[in-house]
Amino acid sequence: MRSATNNGLNTVTVKKRKLAKLRSAKMALLQQLFPQPGAASPGLRFTNFDDKSQQRKLGDLITRNGVRNKDLKVTNVESISNQVGFIKQTDQFNNYSVASQDLSNYYVIKPGYFAYNPSRIDIGSIDYKRDDQLSLVSPLYVSFYTDERINNDYFLDWVKTDHFQSQRQRLSEGSVRKMLSFSQLAEMKFPFKSYKEQEKVSTLLKLVEKRINLAEHQLTLLRKVSRLLLHKMIL
DSSP: OHHHHHHHHHHHHHHHHHHHHHHHHHHHHHHHHSBOTTOSSBSOOOTTOOSOOEEEEGGGTEEEOOOBOTTOOOOOBEEEETTTEEEEHHHHTTTOOOSOSOOTTSEEEOTTOEEEOTTTGGGTOEEEOOSSOOEEEOTTSEEEEEOTTSOHHHHHHHHTSHHHHHHHHHHOBOSSSOBOOHHHHHTSEEEEOOHHHHHHHHHHHHHHHHHHHHHHHHHHHHHHHHHHHHHHHHO
16 A cells, blocks of 8 residues: 555656646747747748738737627626636625626627726736626726737737736736736737747647646646545554
């Protein structure tokens, strides 16, 4: 039993190292597929895409969403979590809603629309609506939608890069928690490519993320098995 327990612990260690390597590989790949701060082009591009890489002003590619819930037809209030993206407030806060009783000033979020928390975008509190159900977000949020030439997943991948973060730090205001307004976001330079190449970039990063999720799941199961073996050994 002691040998089995030791083997289990050793396997957990191996899996943890593998997971760490996968995460590091994804971050390295992410930084290569997008320009570094101050650079005009990414360090890595797919073959057969030799058109000149451009940096376009983001304000020319996104439109602010100003649709309010004036008729009170939408009642599904959501927040943006940096872990799962859009989430019902009652799910995020254990069946408790922090929404105002008057929802008329809340933004209506349609499929494909983005929303972000301007004081938490630095930790990834941004997502786009992936399902077909209309929802609402607090008027404290910023909401927008992208031009048809922009792949939404590519946009989200870009938000995770140093290229985005360096611009966010420069443009944000506030001393305690830096706020990023829509007008400041619109001033950013966006690494514009053909839609097909954007799609290839996001598809590759999704594949790596699937490998990471699988490794996390395997590690969770191994830890449970190891704890069970250890418990039996103690008994």
